[in-house]
Amino acid sequence: MIDVSVVICALNEERRIGRQLAALDAQFDAPAFEVIVVDNGSTDRTVAVVEEWIRSSPHAAAHMQIVDASSTAGIPAARNAGARAAEGRVLAYCDADDEVQPGWVAAIAHGVQGTSLAGGRLIAFEPDGTRRGDLYGGLVATSYLPHIGCANAAVDLRTFLEVGGFDESLPRYGFEDVDLSWRIQEAGHPIVYLPDAVVHFSLSGSRASVRKRFELGKGRVLMARRFPRYDATEYTVLSTVRDAGRAGGRLLRTLVTQRRLDNRLASQAVAAAGRVAGAIVYRKGATPPRQLLVNRSELL
Structure with missing residues (x-):
């Protein structure tokens, strides 16, 4: 029985996704979880790298798969494709170029209960590895409602499906996490911060x-x-x-x-x-x- 479905969306990430996959193999005290890598039309060896990882052993995850989302470009569609394939109680999103910390899955499994949406802690790093400190405290305040960032986010799957998932009419990048956060809160569901769900976030070039x-x-x-x-x-x-x-x-x-x-x-x-x-x-x-x-x- 899968408890947490980890979804990683990737586009031409052959050089960096291996670090994230290794970080998921280093999880401890985690319930049964699966890893779903969603390929959004990569033209490099991203899929081959993931396939090689799946064939290797051992893995902390109980199940691993690759989902082809090359037919519709953009992060909202890719994130939805991962959700369609998920079997867990909780959807957990992280990015291919980042690095979840060893207790990440466990913190999400314990922190997301009922119908909640959650954001974890992001510690930012420059491309050269220089640490810049906390990016934000899991929840981002706005003039309307707070929101999470999908580089480190988790949501009850039934709640996610109830509101219709990510909105694919949005641009290919940006605001899909804000939009989902606000629609979930408008539907009456809570949003929470999980400080123990830590991700090392890679700042963009x-x-x-x-x-x-x-x-x-x-x-x-x-x-x-x-x-x-x-x-x-x-x-x-x-x-x-x-x-x-x-x-x-x-x-x-x-x-x-x-x-x-x-x-x-x-x-x-x-x-x-x-x-x-x-x-x-x-x-x-x-x-x-x-x-x-x-x-x-x-x-x-």
Whole structure:
């Protein structure tokens, strides 16, 4: 009987996923758990690396499998694909490039009871291994409701299916964990912090950060449309273009006067460009319908 289903979504992670798989093999005092690796269309040896790991022994997990989610790009769809394959009482999410600590599965199994959603502790590390300290305390406060981050998250499976899982209408990256957190709380379920569920979190390199910042800017517009209590900004095409122009101007002036790239201003400019894209795609009156798990009642 599986108690915890660990879901890892991966895209071209052949160099890093082995560390996470080894960390799951190092779990102690854990109930029966399974590991589900969801491949989201990798073109490198990610699948081969996972297959080699599955064939090796011994493993702490009672069951391991690879799920092919290459037909629909994006993290929300990949996370849902893992949930569809899960057999455990609890869904636990972690990332391929991070490293769960030895008591992680046990802390999640003990901490997620009833219909709760939980976030664990994230300790951030630079790509060179430099420790930066706690990223945040498991639960992220916002102007609306707190949310968890799916680099270290767990949820009762029945609750997850009840609300329809992750929303696949969201951009490929960003806000899927915020959206799920808020819908679960709006449905009356608690959100809790598990300090003993610890993950070493790998901070992104500059190229990945640019892509993510753009998608976050785009997703911000859709989230504002759906959750005005979080962000009541209208985000018109004109207003976002103006904001992007100002952000780009500040970045350009810094480049000219200081002859260096200001990463903070660059991040702001990329996010502003993402909001322009969001204002175009999610223009007023054209907000797309949610894309939630279908036939979820049959899975309950």
